[in-house]
Amino acid sequence: MVSSYKNVLITGATGYIGRRLKDRLLQRSDLNLRLLVRNRAKIRPDIQKRLSVIEGDSFDLEVLRQALENIDVAFYLIHSMGGGSDYARRDRLSAENFRQTCIECGVRRIVYLGGLGTRETASEHLLSRIETGEILSTAPDKIQTLWFRAGVIIGAGSASFEIIHHLTQKLPIMLTPKWVTTKTQPVAVNDVLAYLEQAIDAEIPGSQKIDIGSEATDFLGLMNAAAQSMGLKRHLIRVPLLSPKLSSYWLALLTPVPHRVASALIEGLKSETLAQNNHAQQFFPTIQPLNLNKAYEQALAELEENQILSRWCDSSAEGTCDIHGKDNLNQAILRDRRVFEYDPALQHEVFESFCALGGHNGWGAYDPLWHLRGLIDKLIGGVGLSRGRREQQALRIGDALDFWKVVDLETDKRLLLFAQMKLPGKGWLEFVMDNGTLIQTAYFYPEGVWGRLYWYSVMPFHHYVFQSMGRQIIDRARGLAQNSH
Numbered sequence: 001m002v003s004s005y006k007n008v009l010i011t012g013a014t015g016y017i018g019r020r021l022k023d024r025l026l027q028r029s030d031l032n033l034r035l036l037v038r039n040r041a042k043i044r045p046d047i048q049k050r051l052s053v054i055e056g057d058s059f060d061l062e063v064l065r066q067a068l069e070n071i072d073v074a075f076y077l078i079h080s081m082g083g084g085s086d087y088a089r090r091d092r093l094s095a096e097n098f099r100q101t102c103i104e105c106g107v108r109r110i111v112y113l114g115g116l117g118t119r120e121t122a123s124e125h126l127l128s129r130i131e132t133g134e135i136l137s138t139a140p141d142k143i144q145t146l147w148f149r150a151g152v153i154i155g156a157g158s159a160s161f162e163i164i165h166h167l168t169q170k171l172p173i174m175l176t177p178k179w180v181t182t183k184t185q186p187v188a189v190n191d192v193l194a195y196l197e198q199a200i201d202a203e204i205p206g207s208q209k210i211d212i213g214s215e216a217t218d219f220l221g222l223m224n225a226a227a228q229s230m231g232l233k234r235h236l237i238r239v240p241l242l243s244p245k246l247s248s249y250w251l252a253l254l255t256p257v258p259h260r261v262a263s264a265l266i267e268g269l270k271s272e273t274l275a276q277n278n279h280a281q282q283f284f285p286t287i288q289p290l291n292l293n294k295a296y297e298q299a300l301a302e303l304e305e306n307q308i309l310s311r312w313c314d315s316s317a318e319g320t321c322d323i324h325g326k327d328n329l330n331q332a333i334l335r336d337r338r339v340f341e342y343d344p345a346l347q348h349e350v351f352e353s354f355c356a357l358g359g360h361n362g363w364g365a366y367d368p369l370w371h372l373r374g375l376i377d378k379l380i381g382g383v384g385l386s387r388g389r390r391e392q393q394a395l396r397i398g399d400a401l402d403f404w405k406v407v408d409l410e411t412d413k414r415l416l417l418f419a420q421m422k423l424p425g426k427g428w429l430e431f432v433m434d435n436g437t438l439i440q441t442a443y444f445y446p447e448g449v450w451g452r453l454y455w456y457s458v459m460p461f462h463h464y465v466f467q468s469m470g471r472q473i474i475d476r477a478r479g480l481a482q483n484s485h
C-alpha cells in the first residue's frame with residue numbers, strides 16, 4: 001500500500017460516478033478530500049463542511065492550479081458530451097490542461113475512468129474517451145496515470161440501466177435489432193467504485209490501462225438478467241432490419257433518456273466492448289466483480305428504496321449546459337404570477353408539498369396535459385416528462401425533475417426550476433413563500449416571434465394548469481400537517 005497518498009481530488013464530482021465516489025471516500029477518515037465542481041450549489045451544504053470545494057472548470061488553468069495544489073491522487077471523471085457538437089475538442093483540451101497542471105503541481109497519480117473498446121471499432125463518443133485516456137497518459141515519466149476502462153455500468157440511475165429497466169418492464173414482447181448480440185462486459189457500479197477507491201493506495205508500477213468487468217454477455221443477456229431480477233417473463237424476437245436510428249427513436253420514446261443519449265449508447269453497442277487485459281485481476285486481486293444478476297439485484301434494491309444516489313442526468317452531459325446563470329430571471333419578459341394564501345403554521349408543509357411535485361406524484365389536477373406536453377417534447381427530440389424524480393420527496397440543486405432542472409432551492413423559502421423541454425425561449429417555474437403567502441410564477445423569455453406565439457397559445461392552458469397546481473400544493477400541505485398529528 002502507498003499509504004502516503006492522502007490528499008485526493010475528485011473532478012466530475014457532480015456526475016454519475018463522481019457523486020458516488022465522493023460519498024464512498026467521505027467514509028475514509030484517512031483522506032483529505034477536495035472536489036472540483038462547476039457549481040458549488042450542487043453539493044449539499046452539510047457535505048461541503050466535510051471536504052473542500054473549488055469552483056470552476058478545467059478550461060481555467062488558475063482554477064486547476066488551486067484544485068491540484070498539494071494533491072497526491074487526482075480523479076479525472078470529467079466529460080463534456082453535453083457541451084455541444086465539439087465535445088471531442090473540448091475533452092482533448094480539458095485533458096491536456098489537467099495532465100499539464102497535475103505535472104506542474106507535483107500530483108503523484110491520475111486516475112481516469114473511460115470506456116472499454118478499441119480505436120478501430122470505436123463510436124465517436126468512445127473515441128473521444130480513448131483520446132482523453134491517451135492524453136492523460138502521454139507523460140509516464142513525469143506522472144503515473146491509471147486508466148480504468150469499463151463497459152456498461154449496472155447501477156441505479158445509469159443511462160444504460162434505466163434503458164434496460166424500462167424496456168424490460170414495459171414490453172412483454174420485444175423486437176430486437178442486430179446489435180443486441182454484440183458482446184459486452186458489464187460491471188456493477190459498486191465494483192467500479194471499489195476499483196477507484198483502491199486505486200488511491202494500490203502499489204502499481206508505472207502507467208497502466210486496467211480493464212474491468214464481469215463475465216461477457218450481450219444486450220440480450222442484459223435484458224434477460226433484468227427480466228429475471230424483476231420476476232418477469234419476456235420474449236425477445238430478433239429483427240435484423242431494425243436500424244440503429246429507428247431503435248434509438250424507440251428507446252427515447254419508451255425510456256427516460258432523450259434521443260441524443262439513446263443514439264450514443266446504441267452507437268456504442270454496435271461494436272464489442274470486451275476487456276483487453278487482466279490487470280484488474282493482477283493489481284486488485286481482492287475485488288471479485290459481481291455477476292450480472294447480482295449487479296441487477298443491487299441496482300433494483302437502490303431503486304426500490306427510492307434513494308438513488310446519482311443519475312445520468314445529474315450533470316450537464318445530458319444535453320444542456322451547466323446550470324450557472326439559469327437562475328437569472330431578469331431576462332424573462334412574460335410571466336404568469338399567482339398568489340395563494342396558507343396558514344403560516346404550515347410553512348414547512350407547503351415547502352414539502354411543492355418540492356414533491358413531478359414524477360409519480362404528478363403536477364396537479366391537469367396531469368394528462370403535462371403528459372401530453374411531455375410526449376410532444378419527446379417527439380421533437382426533447383427530454384420529455386419521463387425522467388421523473390431521483391427521490392420521491394427530497395430535491396437537490398441539479399436534480400432533473402421531469403422536464404425541469406432544479407436550479408435553486410432554499411429550505412422553507414424557495415424552489416426554482418429551469419425548463420429543459422424544447423421551447424422557443426427560456427422558461428422557469430418559481431415557488432416563493434413568505435409568511436402565509438405562496439407566490440407561484442412561470443417566467444418566459446421568448447425568442448423572436450415564435451416565442452411570443454408559443455406563450456400566447458399556451459396561456460389558456462396555463463390558466464387552468466397553474467391555478468389548480470397552486471391550490472393542490474396548499475391542499476396537500478394541509479394533508480401533510482394532518483397526517484403528522
Ligand SMILES: NC(=O)c1ccc[n+]([C@@H]2O[C@H](COP(=O)([O-])OP(=O)(O)OC[C@H]3O[C@@H](n4cnc5c(N)ncnc54)[C@H](OP(=O)(O)O)[C@@H]3O)[C@@H](O)[C@H]2O)c1
Pocket residue numbers: 011012013014015016017018036037038039056057058059077078079080094113114115129150151152153158159160311312314315316317322
Ligand atoms: N456512467 C456510465 O455508465 C459510464 C460507463 C463507462 C465509463 N464511464 C466513464 O466514467 C467517467 C465519468 O462518467 P459519468 O457518467 O460520471 O459522467 P457525467 O455524469 O456526465 O459527469 C460528468 C462530470 O464532468 C463535469 N464536467 C464536465 N465538463 C467539465 C469541465 N470542463 N470542468 C469541470 N467539470 C466538468 C460535470 O459537471 P456538471 O455537473 O457541472 O455538468 C460532471 O460532474 C467518464 O469518463 C465516462 O466515460 C461512465
